[in-house]
Amino acid sequence: MKQYYSNVIQYRGTxxxxxxxxxxxxxxxxxxxxxxxxLERRKNRHYIVNPEEYINIMSKYSPAILDEIYGLAxxxxxxMKKAFQLFGGYYLEYTRSGCSIFxxxxxxxxxYDSHPRGYEGxxxxxxxxxxxxxxxxPSMRIAGRIDGMxxxxxxxxxxxxxxxxxxxGFLCSMIGRLILETCANVDEAVSLLKDIPHRHSFSYILLxxxxxxxxxxxxxxxxxxxQSNVCTNHFHLLxxxxxxxxxxxxxxxxxxxxxxxxxxxxxxxxxxxxxPDYGVFSDKYDAAAGTIHTSVYFPKELKAWFVIxxxxxxxxxxxxxxxxxxxxxxxxIKGTLEYDRPFVNMER
Numbered sequence: 001m002k003q004y005y006s007n008v009i010q011y012r013g014t015x016x017x018x019x020x021x022x023x024x025x026x027x028x029x030x031x032x033x034x035x036x037x038x039l040e041r042r043k044n045r046h047y048i049v050n051p052e053e054y055i056n057i058m059s060k061y062s063p064a065i066l067d068e069i070y071g072l073a074x075x076x077x078x079x080m081k082k083a084f085q086l087f088g089g090y091y092l093e094y095t096r097s098g099c100s101i102f103x104x105x106x107x108x109x110x111x112y113d114s115h116p117r118g119y120e121g122x123x124x125x126x127x128x129x130x131x132x133x134x135x136x137x138p139s140m141r142i143a144g145r146i147d148g149m150x151x152x153x154x155x156x157x158x159x160x161x162x163x164x165x166x167x168x169g170f171l172c173s174m175i176g177r178l179i180l181e182t183c184a185n186v187d188e189a190v191s192l193l194k195d196i197p198h199r200h201s202f203s204y205i206l207l208x209x210x211x212x213x214x215x216x217x218x219x220x221x222x223x224x225x226x227q228s229n230v231c232t233n234h235f236h237l238l239x240x241x242x243x244x245x246x247x248x249x250x251x252x253x254x255x256x257x258x259x260x261x262x263x264x265x266x267x268x269x270x271x272x273x274x275x276p277d278y279g280v281f282s283d284k285y286d287a288a289a290g291t292i293h294t295s296v297y298f299p300k301e302l303k304a305w306f307v308i309x310x311x312x313x314x315x316x317x318x319x320x321x322x323x324x325x326x327x328x329x330x331x332x333i334k335g336t337l338e339y340d341r342p343f344v345n346m347e348r
Contacts, residue, residue, distance in 0.1 A: 003340060008125070022142060023032070031120050051084055057197070060184060065143060069088060100231070100252055101230070107207075135181055136304055147175060161219075164243075172204075175202075185210070193223055201218065201235075203216065211300075291310070296314065315330060
C-alpha cells in the first residue's frame, strides 16, 4: 500500500487571475515536468493543436476559460501553443479508464477508475468573479474537471467508452468543466453536449436539484440521451459505438443495480462503490482501470464527499458555506492505494 494525496485549492477571482495563481503553484510542483515529459513522448501522434482554431472555438464556448489559460501561460512564461497543448483540452489524447456512477434523486456517487500516474491530485474550489458558475471538484490537466458540482446544484461525471475513430474536439475533462461553469441545469447541459465537438466517446451523467438523472452518450459522430441512474463503460443507445468486449462493464453495471436496490441512504450507496467486497471498486491500476477516488455530490444541499482509496470515511465539504465566504480548513485529502507508483503531483 502507498499513501497518496490531493491538495485542496481554493480561489475567488477572475479567470485570468486564477490561471496566474495556478501557474505560480505549478512552478514548484512536479506536475508540469511530468506533463511535459508526456508531451514530448507523444507530440508526434496526439498533441496536435492549431492555436488559432483553438482560440476561435474556446471563444465560442467559454472566453473566460481561455483567459485562465492565458494566465497560466503568463505565470509560467510559456508559449501559448504549448499552454494550449498542456491545458486546453482540445485534440489531446486521453488515457483509457473505467469508472462507475450511481444516482439517486438526492445524490450522485461516482468511482473514478484510471491509472495513478495520470492523476494530478488537485481538488478545487473556484468561484469566478467575471463569468460562469462556481464549481467544486477534482481537476484534470489543470483546467479540466473529472467530476463536480456547481453553485446551481448541477452535478456531472463522465465514463469512458472508447477512443477509436476519434475526431477533432474537446477532451472529456474540458467538456466537464464547460458543463459545470456554463450550465445551470440538466437541460442546458444536454444542449451543450449536443452542440460541442467531442474528441472521443464518453457517457456524461447529469443530475440537478430536480432529481432526475440523464446519461448523455456522446461520440465524435452522434449524441443520444437516456434517463438512467446507473452508468459504467458502454453505451445503450449508440450501440455501434461500443467496444467489442463489454463483459466486464456490463457485469459491473448489473452488480451496481443489484446492490444499490437494497441501499436506503447515501452512506450505504457510498459503501457499495467504495468497499471492494461489493465488486465495484477495482484495483486494476496497471490496466488503467483501478479506482482512485470515490466522490458523492448532493445537489439540493450543495455538499460533497470525497475519498482516495478503498474502505475510508469520506472528507465532507459544505460547498454552500464556502459560497457564503467561509474557507475550507482541509489542506490535503489523503488515502492509500494498492499500488507503488506516485500521482504526477508527488514526484518527478
